Amino acid sequence: MFHAKIKSETLKGIVDVVSTLVDEAKFKIDPEGMELKAVDPAHVAMVDMRVERTAFEEFSADDTEIGVDLDKIKEVLRLARSGDVIEMEQDEDKNRLVLHVGNITRRMNLVDTTGMNDPKVPNVSLPTKIAVTSDELQKGIRAAESVSDHIALTASPDGFEMFSEGDTDSVSLKLPKELLISIECDEKVRSLFPLDYFSNMVRSIPGGSVVSINLGSDYPVKLQFDIADKKGSVNYLLAPRIESD
The missing domain is CATH 3.10.150.10 (DNA Polymerase III, subunit A, domain 2)
Structure with missing residues (x-):
């Protein structure tokens, strides 16, 4: 019922x-x-x-x-x-x-749920945690979409960067630690992700939200945020695109 x-x-x-x-x-x-x-x-x-x-x-x-x-x-x-x-x-x-x-x-x-599995949330230990507003992330997405189909997320003790590079152009959004809500990062980490997935995830986050980004090098990214006036919580996980040498 x-x-x-x-x-x-x-x-x-x-x-x-x-x-x-x-x-x-x-x-x-x-x-x-x-x-x-x-x-x-x-x-x-x-x-x-x-x-x-x-x-x-x-x-x-x-x-x-x-x-x-x-x-x-x-x-x-x-x-x-x-x-x-x-x-x-x-x-x-x-x-x-x-x-x-x-x-x-x-x-x-109602849809038959018989064939719908119950995926387990992977227990991934990610060394870096950044808190930033969804508005800043959406700004970086808008800039990247006309340039490339992938996006690199980089964090260091000094700040956070979203970077996209296409055949002819590149674009980056750099947020020094002073512009972040918080950052926990001991060393530089970087992962590359498919932009369409990352963009769709970010666009679904309510405007003005605080987003926690958990990141490592060539590891999945984890986005955490609240919905429903903080009476609901969401975790997104996105697999990385491993860069070839």
Whole structure:
């Protein structure tokens, strides 16, 4: 059993974070909230999310799981206005999710979760940790997208840099430690990542958020941030693109 009411903006933030990587998702729901772990089809990136019950206007649930087509949720969100509250309820008899927004009711079949695995979050020890605003990251992404299809993230005790180099041009965003919220870095580290994945992840982060970037040399990058007015948390993991000599 699952029944909840949630602000449309909050639901949109949850959907944006997940739909960056997958079209269909399995939400595990318990009396205290919901969580999701998913890997993209190419097994390059992973999302690990937890949303507490306090992020909802109303929330009641038993232990259950639902498979959802995220594009269908987006269709409902397009019908909602700012400030609208969306009501969601699980119809267990018909295996449906029923959503109410205003005077509109949308009933959608749930996705079979049998083939959806439960990926384990890798326990990667990353030596460097940087805290920066999402606005700065988005600025670096906008600059890089016209230059290359990959991006290098570099950190040193002096600061953090995002660098992209194409056939003819290059672009970099340098943030000295004075412009970072915090930095923990003993030695220089650098990893290269596919820009399309990194860009989509960064664009899903709410504006004005504080993002924790965990980084190593030729290791995955881990992005950590809050959603739903800090009543939910997200971890993104993105595999590196190993540079050939």
